Amino acid sequence: MMEHISQRAPLQHTQASTGNTGPLIIITTLFFMWGLLTALNDVLIPHLKALYTLNYVQAMLVQFCFFGAYFLVSLPAGMLIKKIGYQNGAVAGLVIAAAGCALFYPASMSGYALFLLGFFVLAAGITILQVAANPYVTVLGDARTASSRLTLTQAFNSLGTTVAPTLGGILILSSDVTDRAAQAASVQGPYLALAGALLLLALMFAFARLPRIAYVDDAAPLAATGKASALSHPQLVMGAIGIFLYVGGEVSIGSFLINFLGEPDIASLPADTAAHYVSYYWGGAMVGRFIGFLVMRYISPGKTLAFNAAASMALILVAIFGHGQTAMWAILAVGLCNSIMFPTIFSMALYRLGNLTGQASGILCMAIVGGAIVPFAQGLLADSIGLQLSFLMPLLCYAFVLYFGVKYAGLYSAGEQS
Template structure:
């Protein structure tokens, strides 16, 4: 998933040189990697926790609800906090809160599913604060003329994190054999409790290691010599927030972001269970987790392809084409079987590559001084990642996992409409 930030200006007492920016830029780039890794690990934990606590799909999707719900709840308070304590201290605070969220996975292994959900919310809250605070540094740590290339580099590392996480999580968390509901029900009650405790404890080591890594980054970020940032929009008259809704392309773009993030996250959340279906591939969870990495890795590869293609094709047409391909691939996954269906759903990741930045930029087109407010509205739409998986979970509980992919197919249907409607928006 892409990260966004409001415009900022650089206020420093002395000009920055290459040596003074390289170290801080490396730290910020690592942060982008960690965001991607922590977000994508949810795709491994959802089937793991579902099996441990014998949850329905709707109950299992509470993981994404708590995680992405934090974007909606924490974003505005995070902005107020950062204006009060500054960007650098804000980033350090975000890292510490995220580390606390990871550390909470240790007691959650003994405290039940509710404590896991609380840990997810705290972790995501820290990431939200971190994104609001750290994103602007990418644009100012170096020559302004190369800001776009630095953003591309950090986004590539974010995608690398989402690609590595499922395979890593599969090895560290899903390595032991998992009993299905029928096998678990045949065990005596005490053995069932011991089994669930052992499976839950599998997350303790990896997440304690992540907590330590985040705390180390917090120390490095606190010690780094970083420029002071000031919000460029502070002195600008942006107008009333309600005026934003007069821009139809922004309203539809906000819905597009909501549905895109929801569809992307929902597919990732169900991939391991989908590939475990006997008519698809019948893969064990640990083996299926490696294929989830291909879903997120496709988005990373597609960004480079999209960068080249969109130099000659309008953003709206490229968006509509990718959305149409996504729908076709999902339909193959719904009505097909075997490895054809499996590879079809994994290929949707390649189509996802350009969608977030393209929808975002099209929605902001021509808004002038209202761009900052509109950007905030679009960022709040990321809550789609909390709500759309619920809809797919409800369908999975009633019609089965395979048919539940009708939900993300419908999401991409709206994105196809948005792309076609504003196909030439940037050429007007």
């Protein structure tokens, strides 16, 4: 699915590892940009909910369209990258994402349906970037430190998600704007600016000097089992379920945060003020990823993952059954626990898959569709049993992540902790 040269060989860096720093810096800019664009959804959901008088399920169609693109576009993205290469694939992804941002201009003068199309096109571009960049990072260095390296680049993804809610709150959720047409038009300037930034970044990538990523034969033990499909490996299947549920839980919490903080029993915050607090949620993930980058060089990734998942469950329970500031800060603190989950599950699922690495990476990227399904399911709960109790949905997601971490805590042999 993600092969560049051959379907029978894993990703390999064709240059010496000493030249990895520059390429990693360039790739990291992609992580920042798609983090910014993804977290802006958390601002737009309550904005569009109020603008078009939507219930929670209807509002969650934003995430359904956005993360649904990961499922529908991941396979075509892999084929595209196979044809044009990882660098050109990144350029194509940036251009498509820019087109999605540009669609927000006519959508602001039209209706909700065109906004949803814009979200899908934007996410399609980001999906191409994800398919190219995640495995790229895993091979730009020692395989034993893949988890910590991907965690470091994800930290800059979290920088984008941290900046986005505050920026969106200022530019889009201004409490001074009461006219409906003006509220709809408030997305025009920010998203046109983002479209321009993406096109500029595409131009920079088109002329950047990045190393060629190729596939060569690998005699890794799991690849030598004779299994032709990555889905034959329970480790990969469990990892895909883990990605599905983790992304679903993380996105679902972020999607409901502004409304949750506006609840009378929690903080009664207006939307523009609550948006600033959403930055704490994503900012916690950023801080935690820098910490995780160091911690997982000494502690098993599986054990670290299990600990963070257990802590997330405890905090969500406090948010569900607590009130006021205690519940508010408990749900925001889940962001800190989220920090290492995606890169750790991703790299553990790919560990020593040998010639199935490319196929497995595509499967894991498709599993990001959890970000479409879980928020939608929580929306159904919120409409039926109330917003606070609906957080039982992400609680169940983290329970599986805990199970995955415990089950594969011994995945890495002695000396191979990353």
